[in-house]
Amino acid sequence: MGKWAKRILLGMLVLTLVSGIGTYVFVKRAVVEMFGGNTQIAEPLPRAADAGPVFITNVHVLAPAADMFLEQQTVGIKDEKITFVGADAPIPKDAQVIDGRGKYLVPGFTDSHVHLWRSENDLLLYVANGVTQIREMHGTERHLRWRSEIEQGRLGPDLFVVAAQLATYDFFEGLWIELTAERNVVRSQNDVQSAVATLKSKRYDAIKASSFLSLPGYQWASEQSEEQQIPLTGHIPLDASLEDLWASDQGEVAHVEEFVKALDREFGGYRHDSTEDFLAFVREKSAEVARRVADRNIAVTSTLSIIQSFSAQQMDLKPTLAGVELEYVNPGLAEGQAMGWLPETNRYRLADQYKTTGWKDRQGAYWAAYAEAQQILFEALRNAGVRMMAGTDANVPVMVPGFSLHGEMQAMQEAGMTTAEVLASATTIPATWMNWKAGQIRTGYAANLVLLRENPLADIAATRSIETVFVNGHVLVRTRLDQLLESVRTANDASRQESLDFIR
Structure with missing residues (x-):
């Protein structure tokens, strides 16, 4: 009897072990799928950069302060660095010359809050949209590997990798x-x-x-x-107060929204029927909060657009999805349960049990107040001279990698920034925070640049008028940028399980 009992026990242990391993493998596969790891890799373009120097002539160059363009300038590039900026330059016979007449040269843009997850094709989307630097906010060893590959010549933006939270x-x-x-x-x-x-x-x-x-x-x-000399960034924990932030070594807050949430905790939690009281509380506190942020020299990343999208995602999702470049979103992410974008999986969808009589009015009031509180704090932070960095929370619905930064810059202008301030928030300010010699068109700085057809100081929407992108030695003219986008779209279509016809 004892022998049979031991055999049964051993069998049960084996079954438990096999079941555990099977569950682990199943979950791991599901995680890879939901975070975009099974999507077909887009075909990369062969490197087209000339080994010799590149000179952009007769071009309007954004001044280092991002507040004016210097007219009829020549910019020289060699070995991924800017070698000359001025009105005239001796151009070597072996140089590639690009006529910038009537065009505007700006530093490559930085999105200071992105999530690559396992979506490798996003590297091409950033480059195709003139985003030559990104700050990955949930970094893993695969992102460190991609950073190293880009440093060695792979096409992609420079990566600043913040470790997973x-x-x-x-x-x-x-x-x-x-x-x-x-x-x-x-x-x-x-x-x-x-x-x-x-x-x-x-x-x-x-x-x-x-x-x-x-x-x-x-x-x-x-x-x-502080002790190990590595920057601390991210959220304000739910268990922490603003006083805890002031006492900390945290050098950057990753969303303006974090101050809304902190004030909401201090308020005691607002509801749809107490929005006016909450907004009055935010107005009362905003100037002091902004002053303390400025005094502590804490930088803040914007992520305005995603907050503005919450209400629409809950109440009118299909038009919202139709208004973004959904075909370029990794289908594993869009269709999955983790970061889902589509109607049946959307991360911000409201569960059916909450859709009782008047639910749209309640939700509309709640999220309108949330967005207005963010606007109040954004204005206060700007007025206090806080360093603001443009960031989108890309790959969280409905922020499409690369494309969404242009929408965020527009949102920042609509929230009260000048076009010069917006450009600085996407160029000089994040480069300084990340300790990169980039974000300005100066001799010796990284030659990550964007040539625009239109003037972004006149209209920030001109950041979309991209003619050529210079990134890590690659020179990508408009036709090649379009090829990159088409390559990603084709790879996504080959991996898609659900049709996007519902948005057309």
Whole structure:
């Protein structure tokens, strides 16, 4: 009898082990799919950059302060660096000459808040839209690998890789989160110290606070940021207050929205029927919040457009999807449950049980107040002279990689910024924060540049009028940029499981 009991027990252990392995493999495959890892890779274009120097002549050049164009300038490029900026230059016989007559040369744009996830084709979308630098806000080792490949000549934007967020969960939930969301789970001071040291050793550029990082974890992360000399960025944790932010080493807040959420916690949580009281509270607090941000020299990333989209995504999704470049979104992401964009999977869709009588009025009032609170704080931060960086939260619905930055710059202008301030938020300011010698057209700076047909200081929408992109030694004229876009669209179509006909 004992022998049979042992055999049964052994059999049960084997079955449990096999079942566990099977579950792990199934979940891992699902995660790869939902975060875009199974989408066909777009065909890259052969490198077309000439080995010799490049000179752009007769062009209007954006001044370093981003507030005016210097007329009839010549800009020289060699070995991925700007070698000359001036009214006249001796041009070598072996140089490639590009006539910039009537056009406008600006630094390549930076999107300071993106999520590549596993969507490799997005690297081409950024370049095709003149976005030559991005800050990845949920970095993993695959992003470090892509950064290295780009440094070695692969076509793509320069990457500033912020490590996947530090977050606090109990043991079993933490195992699940690490498997499915790839966050860095920490519960103790030793966990935080070890995690930060490991992330720095792997050459991540910064660490990130999660909304779900405990207050002690946030304080420990702040200590380690200062001690190990690695920037701390990200969210204001739900367990933290603005006073905790002021006391921290956090050098950047990743959304204006974070201040809305912090004030909402301080207010006690507003509802659709208390929006006016909440907005009055935000107006009362906004100038002081902005002053403290400025005094602490904390930078803030915008992400205005995505907040403005929340209400429409809940109540009128199909026209919202029809208004963005959905065909370029990785279908694994668009169709999946994790970051879903489509009607049946949309991340911001309202569950049916909440769609009771008057639900549209309630939701409309709530999200309108949320967007207005963001606007109030954005204006206060700008008036206080806070460094603002343009960022989109790309790959979160409905922010299409590359394309969405142009919409964000438009939103920033509509929120009160001048065109010069908007251009600085997408060029000089993020380059300075990330310690890149880029974002300005100066001798010795990176030759990541965009040649525009129209003047963006006259109309910020002109950032879309892209004629040529210069990035990491690649010279991409309009026809080649269009080929990149078509290559991504074709790869997406080959991987698509659901038709997009519903938006046409």
